[in-house]
Ligand SMILES: Nc1ncnc2c1ncn2[C@@H]1O[C@H](COP(=O)(O)OP(=O)(O)OP(=O)(O)O)[C@@H](O)[C@H]1O
């Protein structure tokens with residue numbers, strides 16, 4: 273069964289989509305069959321692979337058999353072992369329930385979960401708002417990565433995600449794990465970047481990824497060219513950092529597995 277990882281932070285512009293795209297590529301390059309699920313109507317992940325999101329058929333959940341239209345909406349990315357699905361919007365607000373669970377959860381469980389079985393990893397890029405989508409994605413996820421960029425209220429945003437994760441654990445998904453907090457757009461010689469990392473490290477020493485993603489002008493350049501950074505310039509330092517983050521994740525996983533065997 274593929275591991276489903278949600279990339280989330282309700283704060284906008286913190287590097288969620290950049291992380292989702294480039295981490296998904298790093299996974300695929302390591303030989304892991306990966307599905308990148310773009311759950312944000314802005315379609316930043318889909319656009320990074322050159323998809324025209326306006327023309328993309330988004331009637332995935334309108335028909336009587338959403339599990340079939342979901343499978344049909346999965347596209348190849350041109351990168352071996354990496355597929356993509358762009359879901360413009362999960363259709364329901366949180367209040368809408370089906371048999372006691374949120375309708376969006378029901379939808380993702382009946383469409384994404386079975387598809388995930390055919391992959392090693394599913395990476396979900398979440399929107400900064402639309403609680404119905406974020407909650408549903410955290411309910412079906414196995415784990416979460418929280419990207420954080422330097423700026424006002426960054427620590428408060430992390431606290432808010434962690435509180436949300438607690439709620440989801442209590443009410444829906446007790447197994448939900450946190451892979452880690454990832455510093456993005458990181459300026460190594462900048463005091464605010466350093467102070468934020470220090471603050472987060474003091475508060476959550478076990479959650480911070482050792483690797484930070486450096487600020488790089490190539491991130492925006494790649495996006496302008498509708499290319500993922502990792503393809504636009506694999507030698508870029510931010511691209512290389514995403515490979516390191518993937519390695520950190522694999523290392524922890526193998527540690528965890530070997531511990532479980534003992
Ligand atoms: N490592 C980086 N170096 C330089 N710029 C970056 C880096 N990571 C992200 N950015 C820039 O920051 C902006 C936000 O990045 P991104 O779209 O990945 O964030 P997001 O959290 O998905 O945003 P949104 O909340 O709007 O979905 C973009 O303009 C992107 O080019």
Ligand SMILES: [Mg+2]
Nearest residue numbers: 288289312316
């Ligand atoms: Mg985004």
